[in-house]
Amino acid sequence: MNWLEAFVFSQKILGMNARNLSYIKPYNYRKWVKLVDNKIKFKKALQQNNIPTPKLLASIRSYEKLNDFDYNKLPKSFVLKPTSGFGGEGIVVIFGEHKKRTADGERQWVKTKGVKLSETMIHNHISNILDGTYSRTNSPDVAFFEERIKINKSFKHLAYKGIPDIRVIVFNRIPVMAMMRIPTKESDGKANLHLGGIGVGIDMATGVTTNAIMREKFIDTIPGTKINLAGIRIPYWNTILDIAIRTADVTNLGLTGVDIAIDRDAGPVVLEANARPGLAIQIANLAPLKERLQKVKGLKVKTIKRAIRLAKDLFGGEIEEEIEEITGRQVIGLIEEITLFGKDSQKQTILAKVDTGAGKTSIDENLAIELGYAGVLEHMKKFKIKPVLTLDEINELSKNKVWQKIEEHPDIVGVSKVKSSHGYSYRPIIYIKLKVRDDIFGTKANIITRQDLEYQMILGENSLKRFIIDPRK
């Protein structure tokens, strides 16, 4: 590439001047910038729109309120934040309660590095927040407590402390670029890039990570470890895009950076939105942002579905699409976000494990109940079959033709004998409709108690014939 081509290409990169002049000024009105800068107000706006966000536990607006505050109201773990804080300043994360009270009978909690905090210490920190020590303008502020997000299993090995989050830049309702931000030792558990956090680019179509940067320099693994940063599949990718668009709608901002974390139990939750998103995301993605913004400028996108489609088509990688075009089959990974359709049109979106070693697809009992198959389980109870059987016991059941009686239930299409490491089990099979990627189809699945297992559903061979599996995804 000669210098002229380089210069022409460089004009597709979003610089500070263009960001402020062409995008923030005309699209992000002050009134709405103020809304996202006030974390309590914005949290309430999110809740009103049914967008998941860590629950507000309590807020403290004045010294009077602080002196009257009842510490018994606080749960075992929580996060304490300043409302107008920025860059992660003044945030205290409490991981659990200490068994013993202090000599004065106060409750005690434990924060990062095992440091203990008593009621008095929390009181002091709140008074610092009220004084405005951490606010953007050093003016008096409001302190608030919110639910602590628990780290998702697939991210546990990545973060030093704290929780990785996903930054999605949304412009004109369309997600244009995304990156995962990982807290490091250097960033002291905070995900902010300028504090030394890691930024990892994400392919918009698949939600798979690409390149990683730390302090704007490229890295392959998390420093000091052998953990690869490329090729990580972000779980709940579709839901994340969906939530990012809905959050952008709530902000009323044209250009916004939505920060989403993945809670172990609740799935994707919105942490906050940013009216002045940083530009380093371009380096992590090795892709220019201005070009993308120009592409979606002026597009009229009515539905969220269409916005997601556009984001994936316009800004996603093309490799998978090529394979799909040749084979007519979609490429899926080992963990897939799928949607199950229940008996009475209930919908459940879950993470399922793709297991080519399992002949049959199975789903968890509780999930089956949520999908309207409680009757099946009630019916099964009548036969008083033990969860784990020996080979003799199972042959006995077959000989007595118990399966005939079981299949009398209209929802049961068969009975499956499954061999596992513990022994044998006898399970009812139902027929369920599910959606994997863009494919909606029906499959047979046996019901099993999987409570102690990581995934509520295993997609076995019988459900996988229409897909190509890429274990890196």
Add this chain to the structure above:
Amino acid sequence: MDIFFDYLIRNDVPRETIDILLMFPIMAGFIVAARQIVGVKAFGIYTPLIITFALTEIGFKYGVSIFIVSLLVASIVRFLLRKIRILYLPKMALILSITALSMFFSLIWGIFSDSTMFVQASIYQILIIITLVEKFINAQMEKGYRTAVILSLETLILASFGNLIMTTTRLRDLVFYNPWVILIVFAGIIFLGRYEGLRLSEYIRFRKIISNQ
């Protein structure tokens, strides 16, 4: 305009005063260009501007020395105060006061090295340089030591170039005899205010994206 300036000078307004007021837009334009085109952040616009004028008054060598000494003293004082739990404003008051007192040593150094220009310089010029300390400590608290040092260095570089411009007698005379030149400067500032292109520093920052293409 000549009549107006003549009138001022006849009534004991120093030429220096007129020069500084006339050069102000040019210096402001210079700092805007440095920010919008080159990408030098420094501490906003007023701090580098006022420090430029202070440098010109005290003399470049001593001005820069005071600049560096005051930042060093302020950092040390802040470091010593870090263990004491004390509110923001009182802490800043202590840091600024001790930095100001440290100027006695600078004066003694000035006496020993026979710099009459420095020793006789108006104390206000020296205090102006110390205003930088508040910005510096504030940046240290909010953005970390590294950023604070970078911003200070950028301010120093801007002020040094600014000092070069300020001491160019030809330019001073040009503006003094043709004050309408300022209108061109204003037009330039408006142009810079609408400049959407990448800053030079951004070509470096984003070089990997470009070379990856």
